[in-house]
Amino acid sequence: MGQNKRYGGAIEQQIEEAVVRPKPIGLSEAELDIAHHPITEAEAPIAVRAYVRFHESVIRPNCEAIAWTDRAVKIRLTIRNGAMSEVWVWASAVERRGRP
Numbered sequence: 001m002g003q004n005k006r007y008g009g010a011i012e013q014q015i016e017e018a019v020v021r022p023k024p025i026g027l028s029e030a031e032l033d034i035a036h037h038p039i040t041e042a043e044a045p046i047a048v049r050a051y052v053r054f055h056e057s058v059i060r061p062n063c064e065a066i067a068w069t070d071r072a073v074k075i076r077l078t079i080r081n082g083a084m085s086e087v088w089v090w091a092s093a094v095e096r097r098g099r100p
Contacts, residue, residue: 022079025053026087027072037069050075051093062097 045064063077073094
């Protein structure tokens with residue numbers, strides 16, 4: 001393969017970083033089953049902690065609940081690299097954070 005003389009290896013490095021960047025694993029559409037479990041949107045984000053599954057491991061970060069059903073919660077979290085993610089998790093994996 002030829003090399004990109006204009007950009008050097010910068011593009012390849014960006015592609016590699018994007019491919020290996022961790023992404024949370026959320027619930028599937030079948031698990032959400034919104035036809036039988038309607039979604040309620042939060043008026044304002046709610047401070048929570050949640051177990052979030054990644055391929056590599058499970059973490060329990062501080063995050064925000066932004067929507068829910070009777071069985072699941074959509075959370076927004078910032079990953080260590082600064083990327084913002086939104087993912088659906090089971091309601092039993094979420095706990096409200098206490099006020100300081």
